[in-house]
Amino acid sequence: MVKRCCWGTCNTDSRYPDRMRGVQFFPFPKPRAHLEKCVLWIKLCGRPHSQLNTSNVNKHTYICSKHFVDGKPSGQHPHPVDAAVYADVLHPPVAPIRKRLRHNLVNSSPPALKTTAVAVKIESQEDIFPKSEPEERDEESPVADRIRQLEQRNAELLQEMASLKRLVETLQSPLQQTTPEALHYCGIPNYSYYCTGFTYQQFNSLCEVFGVPNSDSDSVPRENIPFTYKCSDPQIAKMPLRQQLLLVLMKLRQDFDMKDLAYRFQVGVESVCTVFTSWIAYMSSTLAQRPMWPHRDVISEHTPLTFKSRFPTTLALLGFAELKIERPNAFLVQNQIWTTDALKSLIAVDPRGAVLYVSALFTGAEQDVFRQCGVIPLLQTLLERGHLVNGDGLIADERFRLDGDVEKLGLKLNVPPCVESKKQMSAFSSRKSAAQHQKHVERVIDKIKTFKIVSGRIPNSMLSNMNEIWFVVSMLANFQSGHH
Template sequence: MAKETTKKNNEGSGKHCVVVGCKNTSKKLRKWKLAACELHASETHEYCVCLQPYKMHRFPNCSNANSAANRKQWVRNINRKDFRPSKYSTVCSVHFEEGKPTSAHPYPTVAMGYIPYKQLSRGRPPPRRRVSTATKAVTVQEKAGGVANMSPHGVERTSTCVQTAGLETKDASVQWYDARVADHTYAHVNPITKSKAKGTQTVKAPEVSAVNLQESDMKFYTGLSVQSFWALVNALVVTLTTTPKFQLPVPDQLLLVLMRLRIALMIWDLGVRFKVSRSTVCDIISFWVPRLATFMRENVIFWPSRDTLARIRPKCFESCHPKATCIIDCTEIFVQRPKNLRKRAQTYSNYKHHNTYKALYCIAPNVW
């Protein structure tokens, strides 16, 4: 019984993100690590080079005045009633602008589960409109009556002279109309205007688009010139057997993937930039990376023939290396240390004193 209880405790949900509405936990992160990687099917996420979807960060301790102030600001930004963080309370990296607490952005401020309070200015009084009525004419009639021709059988009244006084005018241009009198006027909506308003609603345009990027921006985001980028887009579209069913256009999809590969932007950041959800960003990357790798291997990366190498060999090689056909080099990429002992031994580098992936490649002499 004690063993079963211990096993259940080990398989608990773990640490929760304390932000309102956030469902990220350390248990989900463990499941993600044990799941098979879609891009590297032969390995799980724990041993592949894919970035984690999020990380859990503990609250700052109270070791000094600066840390105590940061801790109070964290609690203030969490904005939960009677919340007192413990030593196990954590906030996931999704809620930080740079994915983690930094000196520039030390507090969680992104997607906090509530609308930040803004102090409202004092509202202006309701407008008063002038009543544009014409000058009113008031006619005062004075009636005069008399009694005449009285007979013993009754009284017969006859209308005597009716005097009409002069017209009295009152200027109404200084009278004010109070808008509060017309109650519930907001309920009267023109149905034609309402239907037109629905028809004019459109999808928000992304902040970054391949159509609007300048040469310098394209170089920064993708490492390619504008002409090379569009040539790559046109070449990839021809090779597609299935059309990607995403909201973004194909050029923006490829731009998203290249931004992820070149400057390692986070999934959340890419979703905000292109106005799509995080799941859509993951689907776009999973769709394009294998096709991009196949296209590069079959159409871009090639090795010229020996005659071609001899023809394009630089003159500086003719005296010392007249028969050189390639330049061999090796590179290493740092990775996390695998838990599996065999893979840990296979990836360890005595040169770098770290676990790395090794790549051997050769370059044609004319590139030198």
């Protein structure tokens, strides 16, 4: 079997004997038995993730003895290093043998004359320098130079070892504990916003909304937050509430794999699934208790002037959001979702872009979703409470053909003209500007889909709690813009 060193810049290969020269191969630590050691060796090798990662490390993965200070993994030097760092220590350069040739030996002279000249020269030097002094100086000077070189090299290695220790501590610190503070003070700009979609200050505001302490030192009884844990999990009991909320936001924002989150937070995969499911249910119930549709005076006060000048009585814009799902295996379910493989939700936003209402997910045509989602009873309740009055308008896209249903409530539905009918465009020429403002709904939907858990094709395994996830990410979009 061919053995090759997996170090990034090493070319040791058993197929080329000239590269071996007494080199031995040592197997790579396996992920199942030594996961942390395997991850550390992968980072030290410096190869791209696509070439060397925990998934492709097997029994044929080796590191040669060039990368170990002792020639093999030892207790003092268990991890590999770059072979160029200590190459001079393992194989020090040998000083060339100095040939002592006296400067006055000339080959051109006759042998008898040369012998006489040497004797005279030695006798003249014996009076000034003893015979032993030049010999001792010639023997001791290379040793002293070599000692100074080794001491200087030792000092350089100590400095490099200290820097490597600091690097190892830096690499291991995020693996040991993933907290909001660690993401905020890690030194990477906007890393907290990348992982969660919120800045550190916005994350603290979310903690106040969900009744979570702003620091791990604050003690808040967990009974005040009704989690639906299936059983008592000791790993979850050790996790602070802020850390659990961070885990849920990272899953919503970047859709990290459950195994990835389990490794980041050093808990089991089952614990991650339990935390995510319980928090989604708690966040959905908490956000549902907050008032979403404010009074018409509040909406009118914050409406942009350009929108108010064209539509003074319009208070909301309606649109449909579609979420792609996997095609199920059951033929009955395939008939229910038609041929689009998508779930649809009705969403209402105010003129400044805040989400006022988001319905559950349905299958079928838009007209059916509009009648089933429950927005008509909501509008009736708003009219009874005075949040809306007769004559207020709603802007919807061309897929709405429900003017009669809305007009029965005393509201006005302003639908932009259909592009396919020139007659309708001439009849509704005053509504052309409504199509421009309808793009606000599309921008809001795109903003919600920055949470990657709903931006891609949703697997069938997540359909059981997809309504709660969709509602949570839709409401969290308001916290990103400050509309809460």
